[in-house]
Amino acid sequence: xxxxxxxxxxxxxxHDQYFKEHTLFExxxxxxKPVKTVMEYYAEILNQENPRVLxxxxxxxxxxxxxxxxxxxxxxxxxCVDLLESAIExxxxxxxxxxxxxxxxxxxxxxGDFYIKENEYDYIFAVSSLEHVSSEQVLDYVLExxxxxxxxxxxxxxxxxxxxxxxxxxxxxxxxxxxxxNIQAEKMLLKLNGKYQGWQVLYQSTxxxxxxxxxxxxxxxxxxxxxxxxxxxx
Numbered sequence: 590x591x592x593x594x595x596x597x598x599x600x601x602x603x604h605d606q607y608f609k610e611h612t613l614f615e616x617x618x619x620x621x622k623p624v625k626t627v628m629e630y631y632a633e634i635l636n637q638e639n640p641r642v643l644x645x646x647x648x649x650x651x652x653x654x655x656x657x658x659x660x661x662x663x664x665x666x667x668x669c670v671d672l673l674e675s676a677i678e679x680x681x682x683x684x685x686x687x688x689x690x691x692x693x694x695x696x697x698x699x700x701g702d703f704y705i706k707e708n709e710y711d712y713i714f715a716v717s718s719l720e721h722v723s724s725e726q727v728l729d730y731v732l733e734x735x736x737x738x739x740x741x742x743x744x745x746x747x748x749x750x751x752x753x754x755x756x757x758x759x760x761x762x763x764x765x766x767x768x769x770x771n772i773q774a775e776k777m778l779l780k781l782n783g784k785y786q787g788w789q790v791l792y793q794s795t796x797x798x799x800x801x802x803x804x805x806x807x808x809x810x811x812x813x814x815x816x817x818x819x820x821x822x823x
Contacts, residue, residue, distance in 0.1 A: 592765070593723055593769060596721075596767050596768065596769055597672075597769075599767055599804060599805065600721065600767065601673060602805075603802075603803070604648070604673055604675065604676065605673065605675045608648075608649055608675050608676065608679050609675070613649050613650055613651065613654065613679070613683050619651075620648075620649065620651050622651075623651055623652045623655045623656075624651070624652055624716055624748065626746060626748065626792070626817055626819065627652045627656075627714050627716060627746055627748075628652070628655065628656070630712070630714075630744050630746050630791065630792075630819050631656050631659075631712055631714075631744075633744055633791075633821075634711045634712050634742070634743065634744060635659060637711050638664070639664050639665055639666075640660065640665045640666075640711045640712065641665070641666050641668070641709060641710045641711055641712075642656055642665070642666070642667045642668065642710060642711065642712045642713070642714075643667075643668045643670070643705065643709075643710045643712070643713040643714075643735075643738070644656075644667060644668070644669045644670065644714060644715075645670050645700045645703070645713065645714070645715040645718055645719070645731070645735075646670070646671060646672075646700055646715055646716065646717065646718020646719070646721065647669035647670060647671045647676065647680060647695075648671060648676050648680070649676055649679035649680050649683060650669065650679070650680040650683050650684065650693070652714065652716060653667045653669045653680070653693060654680070654683055654684065654687055654689060654693070657684070657687075657689035657692040657693050658687060658689055660689075660692050662689075662691045662692060663691065665692055666692060666694055667689075667692055667693050667694070668694045668696060668710075669693060669694065669695045669696065670696045670697075670698055670700055670703050671695075671696075671697065671698075671700075672697070672698065672699050672700070672721075673697075674697060677695045677696075677697045680693065680695050681693075681695050699722075699723075700715070700718060700719075700721075700722060700731060701722040701723055701727040701730065701731060704734070705734040705735060705737065705738035706738060707737050707738060708737075708738070708739070708740050708741075709738050709740070710738050710739055710740065710743060711739075711740055711742075711743045711744070712743060712744050712745075712746070713735050713738065713739055713743070713744075713745045713746075714745070714746040714747070714748075715731075715735070715746075715747050715748070715749070716746075716748045717748060717749070717750060719731060719732075719747065719749050719770070720749050720750050720751075720753070720768045720769065720770045720771070721768065721769050721770070722769060722770060723769055724769070724770065725770055725772065728770055728780075729780075729784070732780070732781070732784040732785075733784060736784055736785060736788075736822075739822045740822070741822055741823070742821065742822060742823075743821070743822050744791070744819065744820070744821050744822075745785070745788075745818075745819070745820050745822075746817075746818075746819045747781065747816075747817070747818045747819070748815060748816070748817050748818075749777065749815070749816050749818075750768065750771075750813040750814075750815055750816075751771070751772055751773060751774040751777045751795070751813065751814045751815070751816050752771075752773055752774050752812075752813060752814040753766040753768050753771045753811070753812070753813045754766065754811075754812045754813070755767065755804075755809050755810065755811050755812075756809065756810050756812075757807060757808070757809060757810075758801065758808040758809060758810050759808070761810075764804075764809070766811075767804060774795045774814045774816055777816050778793065778795070778816060778818070781816075781818045781820075785820045787823060788820040788821060788822055788823060789820060789821045789823055790818075790819070790820050791819040791820060791821055792817065792818070792819040793817070793818050793819070794816070794817050795814045795815065795816045795817075796814065796815050796817070797812070797813070797814050797815075798812075798813050798814070798815050799811065799812050799813075800813075
């Protein structure tokens with residue numbers, strides 16, 4: 590099995606199980622709350638007439654369901670894209686539960702293959718998903734699509750892991766990180782500034798983070814610098 594297939598298999602197993610065991614907004618899980626930055630910058634375009642929003646790597650709707658709840662039925666759309674069938678099934682279920690099924694449009698697709706129409710969206714965000722496209726070349730393609738797909742005055746919000754390192758907790762042995770794309774933070778920010786040249790940078794940061802995760806039956810320490818990048822199209 591090649592590296593990409595192995596990573597995709599492990600990610601599917603982990604998320605399928607997590608979405609089965611935990612519910613959206615469940616206290617004490619990473620599904621408990623939407624990402625603060627995503628919600629803050631969505632507020633910047635909240636008054637747009639018929640706002641169109643794109644969530645790349647939506648999962649079960651941690652961010653897109655709360656955004657949809659702020660829209661009036663018939664006056665906005667949140668397009669939610671995810672590779673996993675389990676995520677799409679759950680986000681459709683939660684959109685009905687939270688009465689936003691008229692607003693949420695769920696699409697099962699690899700975000701590296703998803704076509705973004707030109708000048709289509711007021712707000713595009715990708716949270717911990719762009720590092721899971723199949724290659725750096727595909728990442729470039731997705732970023733270009735995001736930029737081209739944004740209306741004048743629209744906002745892109747990107748949160749991505751960089752400088753990723755993983756090690757076994759018991760032996761501290763360094764292992765191959767379970768991420769398709771692993772770029773140094775400095776290089777990532779240079780890439781983003783290049784792809785969004787001419788846009789207004791609203792917020793930019795990198796923050797070191799540490800997590801304990803499971804890779805199959807192995808407990809793993811994950812170290813990363815989380816890059817947050819928010820820009821507005823002039």
